[in-house]
Structures are given as structure tokens and as C-alpha cells.
Amino acid sequence: MENNNEEKFCGNCDSHNCFDYPTKVFCSTRYWHHQNPIVDTLWHCESYNRVSQECYCVSEALKQKNSGKAAES
Amino acid sequence: MDRKDYLKEPVNHIKINGTLTVDQLMQQFKNSGSLGAGRLAAACDIYEKMLREKDCTIFLALSGAVVPAGMRTIVTDLIRKHLVDVIVSTGACMVHDAIEAVGGHHYKGGWAVNDAELYKYHLFRIYDIFVPEEDYIRLDFKFSEMYADIAKQRNGESLASDEFTHEIGKRLTDKNSILRAAYEENVPIFLPAVRDSEFGFIHWLHASQKDQKNVLLVDAFKDVPTVCGICARSPKNGMIVIGGGVPRNTIQSSALASKKGLDYAVVITLDRPETGGLSGSTLEETVSWGKMKGSADHVMVIGEALMVFPFLVASATERLGPDFKRNSFLQREKHAGKAN
Numbered sequence: 005m006e007n008n009n010e011e012k013f014c015g016n017c018d019s020h021n022c023f024d025y026p027t028k029v030f031c032s033t034r035y036w037h038h039q040n041p042i043v044d045t046l047w048h049c050e051s052y053n054r055v056s057q058e059c060y061c062v063s064e065a066l067k068q069k070n071s072g073k074a075a076e077s
Numbered sequence: 078m079d080r081k082d083y084l085k086e087p088v089n090h091i092k093i094n095g096t097l098t099v100d101q102l103m104q105q106f107k108n109s110g111s112l113g114a115g116r117l118a119a120a121c122d123i124y125e126k127m128l129r130e131k132d133c134t135i136f137l138a139l140s141g142a143v144v145p146a147g148m149r150t151i152v153t154d155l156i157r158k159h160l161v162d163v164i165v166s167t168g169a170c171m172v173h174d175a176i177e178a179v180g181g182h183h184y185k186g187g188w189a190v191n192d193a194e195l196y197k198y199h200l201f202r203i204y205d206i207f208v209p210e211e212d213y214i215r216l217d218f219k220f221s222e223m224y225a226d227i228a229k230q231r232n233g234e235s236l237a238s239d240e241f242t243h244e245i246g247k248r249l250t251d252k253n254s255i256l257r258a259a260y261e262e263n264v265p266i267f268l269p270a271v272r273d274s275e276f277g278f279i280h281w282l283h284a285s286q287k288d289q290k291n292v293l294l295v296d297a298f299k300d301v302p303t304v305c306g307i308c309a310r311s312p313k314n315g316m317i318v319i320g321g322g323v324p325r326n327t328i329q330s331s332a333l334a335s336k337k338g339l340d341y342a343v344v345i346t347l348d349r350p351e352t353g354g355l356s357g358s359t360l361e362e363t364v365s366w367g368k369m370k371g372s373a374d375h376v377m378v379i380g381e382a383l384m385v386f387p388f389l390v391a392s393a394t395e396r397l398g399p400d401f402k403r404n405s406f407l408q409r410e411k412h413a414g415k416a417n
Contacts, residue, residue: 022199022210023218030214036285041218060197 012052015045015061019053026064086110099388100395117385119376120343124317124393126374127341128160132312132406136328139166140320144173145183145206146383148319149255151390156258159403160394161317163307164259164266165324168274171242171256171266172216178254179219181212217279223248224283228293237299242266263411265307267300270323300327301334308335311406315341317389319382321348321356329355329368338367342375343389345382 014020020029023042033051035041045065089108097105103121106114127133143152155161173183186207195202199210227236227244236244246260259266271277272295284292308314308331316332316339318325325344332339348357360377363369378385394401 021214021217023214025199025209025211030218032282035218035221035282037287057196059199061199 011062012048012054013045013062013065014043014047014049014052015065016055016058017048017052018055019051020045020055020061022061026061026068029061098395099391103388103392113378113380116376116378117380117388120345120378120385121389121392121396123315123341123343123374123376124389125396127315127317128393128397128401128403130313130315130341133315133340134162134307134311134313134406135160136163136165136314136316137161138316138318138320138324138328139164139170140322140324141167141170141382142173142203142206143170143319143382144177144255145203145208147183148383148386149174149177150253151387152255153253153258155390156255156262156264158394159262159264159405159408160390162264162405162407163304164255164264165304165327166266166268167322167324168268168271168276171245171268172275174255175220175245175249176208176212176216178249178251178257179216181208181215183208213275216275217282220245220276220279221283221286224279224293225286225289225291228283228291231294232291233294235294235296235299237303238268238271238295238297239265239300239303241271241295242268265303267304267327269297269300269327271295271297301331304328304331305334307407308332308337310410311337313340315339316343318342318344318346319386321346326355329363329366333366333368336367338370338373339363339375340370340373342369342373344375344377345380345385345389346377347379347381 014029014031015026019031019033021032023030027045028042029045031041031043034043045061046069088111091105091109093105103118107118109115110118127135137155139152143149184207186202186205188205190202192202201208201210223245242256243260246254246256249257251257256266272280280293283289304327314332314337316328321344329339342360344360346356348354350357350359350362360369360375364371369375
């Protein structure tokens with residue numbers, strides 16, 4: 005399972021940690037700024053900074069999102 | 078010694094039947110009196126002595142994977158039954174307890190796994206136990222708020238590590254939690270290396286919040302007079318060590334600083350003495366420092382704590398029986414209102 009997605013997502017930002025794998029992450033930057041730190045893995049903001057060690061958050065969140073769409077259709 | 082002094086007691090062979098209780102098996106180990114079984118049986122005798130001794134304060138040192146491996150309830154029960162009086166722990170052991178107290182879990186895993194893949198799944202490995210990162214993060218989030226609450230209450234005044242664990246225990250609701258049980262039973266938990274654990278990183282999260290006015294202050298130096306005072310006031314002191322490291326050193330150094338020296342010592346470890354490090358150092362070595370009396374009942378059980386400690390506790394409590402009630406020196410002191 006590889007995550008080659010070059011898109012910017014919270015799930016490949018270096019401020020992210022797992023909160024509700026794979027769909028929600030905890031953002032330490034937002035926490036430090038007194039903003040709700042629990043955000044969608046597939047969101048991103050202007051503070052985005054690419055993570056140095058990739059994980060499966062984005063690929064698994066995308067898979068879950070796409071399987072949800074498939075189920076709806 | 079004369080030659081005959083070396084040949085006093087023959088090894089008796091271990092006899093197993095289908096109805097042995099834990100303590101009956103321990104007695105069989107004692108009959109052998111050899112190798113690991115002999116050491117474990119000696120440890121059990123020493124713990125029983127500590128428990129039956131009217132004025133012995135029992136320190137329990139916790140390090141390593143006590144909670145992840147499944148010994149959390151054993152420790153909690155020892156606290157609730159007053160079969161230990163003071164806990165000195167790594168920060169990590171209490172973090173593991175706190176993780177479960179806020180709904181997280183440790184999972185049976187394996188050691189022959191793809192750790193790079195675990196990393197990508199946000200799963201942490203403690204030998205053959207797995208813990209999901211989100212259980213740590215939920216703890217961080219919740220405890221960061223807890224730190225802010227404690228800091229607000231203290232308003233700039235620092236806490237000793239036992240006050241810190243007391244405040245944490247007060248705010249947990251899980252009855253199976255070591256921290257909660259210690260709070261309810263007024264058993265101090267010292268974390269001399271508190272910042273070397275997730276508690277330290279939670280502090281970073283809490284203290285780094287923008288415009289944070291009230292930062293939690295924990296001062297481990299404040300522990301020193303308290304823990305040394307316990308040793309000094311207690312007529313006798315005994316320790317049971319799971320692992321070693323900072324918790325073992327804290328107890329031994331307190332026994333030294335208070336000029337008491339330990340009266341009883343049981344150490345369960347797989348560490349070796351040849352490194353010169355404390356965790357594997359022999360108990361005989363501690364005598365040279367004055368940390369343990371030369372006359373102390375002591376034994377090092379060379380073994381993995383998850384196999385040794387439950388056996389030790391089960392056997393000792395079986396000997397004491399269900400009606401045994403311990404009214405320790407520290408409890409009596411508290412009731413008399415003399416505690417510092």
C-alpha cells in the first residue's frame with residue numbers, strides 16, 4: 005500500500021497525528037492556536053507543511069471516501 | 078564455615094499433583110530452593126514478611142511494560158488492599174495507566190512484524206504489544222486540558238510529582254486505574270523522571286498554546302524531602318522492584334539519604350550487573366552504599382516480571398488469607414494526623 009498522493013491534505017501534513025484513523029486527525033498547530041484541533045484527514049489549510057515520513061492516513065481515507073461514494077451510487 | 082555447614086539442606090524434588098494452588102506450587106519451589114524457583118520462593122517469603130511486619134513501609138518500583146503487559150489490575154488491587162504503601166514509577170508506566178483510564182487499550186501483537194508498516198498505520202510497538210497512536214493523542218488532548226485546569230488552581234505554585242499524580246488521579250473516573258486507586262487510597266505515586274514520558278510531551282502541548290498564562294509547574298526536586306521523610310519516619314523500609322532504573326534508584330537513594338538503609342528488598346529484573354548500571358546491580362552492591370542494611374532479607378529474581386510478579390503476589394496473598402487486613406505505618410500515621 006503506497007501513498008503517492010502529491011495533493012495537500014492534513015493527513016500528509018507534519019502537524020498531524022492520528023485521532024480517528026483514517027478519517028480524522030489531530031492538528032497540533034491548530035491546538036496551539038486554540039482552534040478545534042480535530043480535522044478531516046482530507047482537509048488542509050494555509051499552514052500546511054509536508055510530512056517527512058509518509059503514512060497511510062491519506063490513502064486509507066481516500067479509499068474509505070471512495071467506497072462510501074460507491075455505496076451511495 | 079565448616080564443611081558440614083555447606084551441606085545442611087538437601088534439594089527436595091518438586092512434586093506436582095492436579096490440585097496444587099499457586100502457593101502450594103511456591104512451597105514446592107521452596108523445597109527445591111534452587112535457581113529461579115528458589116529465588117522466586119525466597120522473594121515470596123520476603124514479601125510475606127514485609128506484609129506481616131507491623132512497621133514496615135513497602136515501596137513498589139514500577140518500570141517497563143507493567144501496564145501494557147497486563148499487570149495494571151494487580152497493582153491497583155495492591156493499592157486498594159493496602160499491600161503496598163508508596164509507588165515510585167517511571168512516567169511511562171503511569172502514562173500507560175492513563176491511556177487505559179481514558180478508554181484506550183493495549184493490544185496483543187507480535188515482535189516479528191514490519192515496523193515500517195506499523196509506523197504508516199500509526200501503531201506503536203512495545204515488544205509484542207501494540208498501541209494505536211490515537212490512544213496517545215486522545216490522552217494528550219484530554220490531559221492538556223487537565224494540566225490547564227490544575228495550573229489554574231495552583232496559580233503559579235509548583236507541584237511535587239506525587240502531588241501531580243494525586244491531581245491526575247482525582248480527575249480520572251476509572252476505578253481500575255492505578256492513578257485513581259492511589260488517589261482514593263491516599264497512596265503516594267512519585268514520578269522522579271516525570272518529563273521523560275508522554276506527560277512531558279503533553280506539557281509541551283499545553284505550555285505551547287498561544288497566550289498560555291498559567292503553565293503547569295512540576296518540580297521533581299520537591300519529591301526529595303517527602304520520599305526521604307517517609308523512609309526516615311518509617312521504622313522499617315522494604316522495596317519490591319519491577320525492572321529498575323530511576324524508580325529503583327529513588328527508593329534506594331532515599332533509604333541512604335535518610336540514614337536508614339532498606340530492611341527488605343526484592344528486585345525482579347533481567348538486567349546484568351557487569352555494565353555498572355543500577356538496574357542490574359546486585360543488592361549486595363547496595364550494601365556498600367548504605368542503601369540496604371547488610372542484615373536485610375533480600376533477593377534478586379532474574380526473570381521477566383510478567384511471569385514473576387503475578388506469581389509472587391498470588392502466592393503471598395494466598396498465605397495471608399482473605400481476612401488479612403493490613404494497617405500500615407503510614408496509614409496509622411495519617412490517621413494520627415502526623416503525616417507531613
